[in-house]
Amino acid sequence: MSGSMKLALVQLAVGAQKTANLSNARTKVVEAARMGANMVMLPECFNSPYGTQYFAQYAEDLRATESSESLRALSSMAKDSGVFLVGGTVPEKESTTGDLFNTCTVWNPQGEMVAKHRKIHLFDINFPGRMVFKESEVLKSGNEITEFSTPWGRFGLGICYDIRFPELAMIAARRGCVGMLYPGAFNTTTGPMHWELLLRARAMDNQIFAAACSPARDIEAGYQAWGHSTVVDPYARVIATTDEKQDIVYADLDFKLIQEVRKAIPIYTQRRFDVYPDVSA
Numbered sequence: 450m451s452g453s454m455k456l457a458l459v460q461l462a463v464g465a466q467k468t469a470n471l472s473n474a475r476t477k478v479v480e481a482a483r484m485g486a487n488m489v490m491l492p493e494c495f496n497s498p499y500g501t502q503y504f505a506q507y508a509e510d511l512r513a514t515e516s517s518e519s520l521r522a523l524s525s526m527a528k529d530s531g532v533f534l535v536g537g538t539v540p541e542k543e544s545t546t547g548d549l550f551n552t553c554t555v556w557n558p559q560g561e562m563v564a565k566h567r568k569i570h571l572f573d574i575n576f577p578g579r580m581v582f583k584e585s586e587v588l589k590s591g592n593e594i595t596e597f598s599t600p601w602g603r604f605g606l607g608i609c610y611d612i613r614f615p616e617l618a619m620i621a622a623r624r625g626c627v628g629m630l631y632p633g634a635f636n637t638t639t640g641p642m643h644w645e646l647l648l649r650a651r652a653m654d655n656q657i658f659a660a661a662c663s664p665a666r667d668i669e670a671g672y673q674a675w676g677h678s679t680v681v682d683p684y685a686r687v688i689a690t691t692d693e694k695q696d697i698v699y700a701d702l703d704f705k706l707i708q709e710v711r712k713a714i715p716i717y718t719q720r721r722f723d724v725y726p727d728v729s730a
């Protein structure tokens with residue numbers, strides 16, 4: 450838990466053409482690496498529009514890198530740029546069962562997959578007249594907590610709606626993770642209400658970094674992404690953000706802030722596991 454790292458969030462303009470999305474992602478990952486990024490994150494559904502009608506059409510078998518166009522592209526982006534790559538999410542089709550998942554893969558600078566996270570909490574909400582969405586109509590949920598190691602420390606992963614469930618970040622932090630990373634695609638209804646608040650809450654409660662990467666907003670799309678890809682530090686301060694357009698957000702993560710804030714506000718040693726249970730145990 451020391452040193453510093455440059456994180457880049459690629460707020461990608463995503464369209465209907467998968468090949469064009471992969472090529473645009475590659476250009477932006479290369480650009481971020483040239484700007485000194487050590488780790489780059491792509492958004493939820495970076496290779497397809499976001500919507501229940503699209504998952505089956507864009508889904509790929511992610512069992513092996515070679516069998517998936519998107520995984521081959523992510524592996525080579527990471528390797529050619531020499532970065533850790535949190536590869537947004539890709540609609541996944543489990544070939545034996547036909548089940549669909551919303552899945553994030555993470556790649557090391559050698560182009561090897563080091564983590565795979567299937568969205569655990571599906572986005573089912575009903576905001577009458579404003580936002581109705583039911584991922585569970587087409588997707589199955591993942592059942593595993595995911596973390597991965599880097600030279601700067603371990604990171605936990607969640608996908609978009611997963612951020613609303615504080616347990617994932619709490620468990621990751623108590624197991625020693627230095628940050629939570631969320632490829633996401635909030636919308637223009639819930640984004641202004643909760644996107645930044647949730648990131649700051651996850652960072653504040655756990656005294657870790659928290660970052661979320663959105664697609665850019667496409668005003669022609671059925672689902673209007675909120676954008677505003679954001680990085681928050683262990684004091685729960687927003688240290689980098691943007692608006693709704695295509696952009697790359699850069700943040701230097703200084704890991705000594707974790708010890709600093711935990712020393713100043715020592716909630717870590719003041720917990721009362723004699724009164725309530727430790728969810729990370």
Ligand SMILES: NC(=O)CCC(=O)C(=O)O
Nearest residue numbers: 572609610634635636639
């Ligand atoms: N893609 C998602 O999971 C969207 C989550 C969201 O918008 C929310 O409000 O939560």
